[in-house]
Amino acid sequence: MTWVLVMPIAVPFATAVIVYLARNYPAGRWISLAGSVLTLVASGVLMAAVLDQGVIAAQMSNWDAPFGITLVSDYLSAVMVVITAITGLATAIYALGEIPEETESLGFYALFQVLIAGVTGAFLTGDLFNLYVWFEVMLIASFSLLVIGGGKDRLDAGIKYVALNLVSTLIFLSGIGLLYGITGTLNLADLRGAVETVENQGLVTVIAMMFMVGFGVKAAVFPLFFWLPASYHTPYFAISAVFAGLLTKVGVYALMRMFTLVFVGDVGFTHEILIWVSALTMFTGVIGAAAQTDFRKILSFHIISQIGYMTLGLALFTPLALMGGVFYLVHHIIVKANLFFVAGLAKQYAGHTDLNRIGGLYKSSPLLAALFIIPAFSLAGFPPLSGFWAKYLIVKASLEIDAWFIAFVALLVGLLTIFSMTKIWGMAFWKPHPDGIDPTPDHAPAYVTRAMLVPISGLAAMTIIIGFFPEPFVQFAETAAMQLLDPVDYVTTVLGVQP
């Protein structure tokens, strides 16, 4: 079992080392691409093993749990690892077209592979301190990727991104220290039992709130999201796509893991807070997007708004809601990364991302217009695309427990999402270009456009497939939710004994 769990992390790390050595040669980018393909294969093997056995775990260096570092994968971890590998591969292809050679020789692909390794590690670890280490691996890679290739706006964005993320990390770290102080263990499976036996449950709730704030900053929930719209519109499009797809979702994953496995002692308090945080996140995000006129800034605010749906799935804490949350996570990563890819290609054609300064894309590139429509309408929740099922599950879950107001907010936000998407459609695709020109990518070689179109088409196809055949995905999400709500398998697989 050990290799199955280690490979999805080890492959990108090994690729990073090789790619760094080859950073000055054109071969570097192809090695990076091959590494991403191998990562996808490794994550596929992991997924097959998880589908076969339910939960798999491995103890590093044969130190038995709860003393050593445990790698563990249930359904949720496995699907997150696979989706990370898919996004990584899509980005590696997209980067072939977008990333200039000077940036490559600065070590772009090495940093990118380290980022993928960090994200994957965070999904697979079963140890709290190890989770902190993976967060840091991910953070340092993302810091460098955000500012790589310089420019005033990137440095400005970098300062804000770095500062707020470091503060959240320190809150998370203090939380780890205090939790260790009262339970004496850091193994997630062991913590479940240990937290229950703590006499002073009030302290546990205080620590739970520290984790909520720490992960909340990473996940960009209300009112902790200010770093996101300040930074996500500045880096290379490949980078903002992978950030938008994966990084905030690591925060959501960590919230889901901690608040289903460890902090379930006072659900009435912690999850009630999460419900209102989610509702406000959904609403402020979508309202923020309505005020923007930049392609990527609109999309950035929509990340925030969509995060609200996922945390809502966790906050409602019913099987159906968690199932919707898991489904939403997977659907959202594909759709969001794809929209940022489309934004990059739109800039390639029309020369800018400010919607007031571009237009006429529908006429010059109907293919791109069609490829924008798919993720955009999926994001807004149009049937039969994947976003419809995701929203349907969440709304149905809130209606089931008579949370009428929350259901209303979720539907209203869906409506406002359509407003933003039609705004992008109208201004970037429909109206004529303000300079009266016909936007064409004639200044770029053909392979650039092709390298960018391949991942966009692939991810759009996945959105359609999930939309038309949601059955296996919904069933998968259902099992994942069951494992989250009743983590007996998780605990016994890690510790090897009945809790």
Place this chain on the structure above:
Amino acid sequence: MEALTAIVIGVLTAGAVYLMLARNFMRFLFGLILLSNAANLTIFASGRMTKGAPALVPYGEETPVGVVGNALPQALVLTAIVIGFGLLAFTLALAFEAYRRMDRIDTDEMRFAEPKEDTNK
């Protein structure tokens, strides 16, 4: 001993918050360094403190004899210090580069990524 450490952590955190509220990015960074040390001390103290009993295994034994200090928090703190050092070094370099390119250190005046809207439009 724990009480003293707790007070030190409190003082460090208070100082950190005071510094981080400043608009000057360097002051913010110093605050971050203090906060990072406060977090490290928190982990250290949460492992309980034992005076003069290093976690050493005597010659010929398999396990330590008697009461010894908890070695795990020390390992955790060491990891956290190294990681924190790396991140702060990066942030310091970032701050320097940002100052060199933008010629300002006041975060309120850093508006290159989000330019102020022209209100007289």
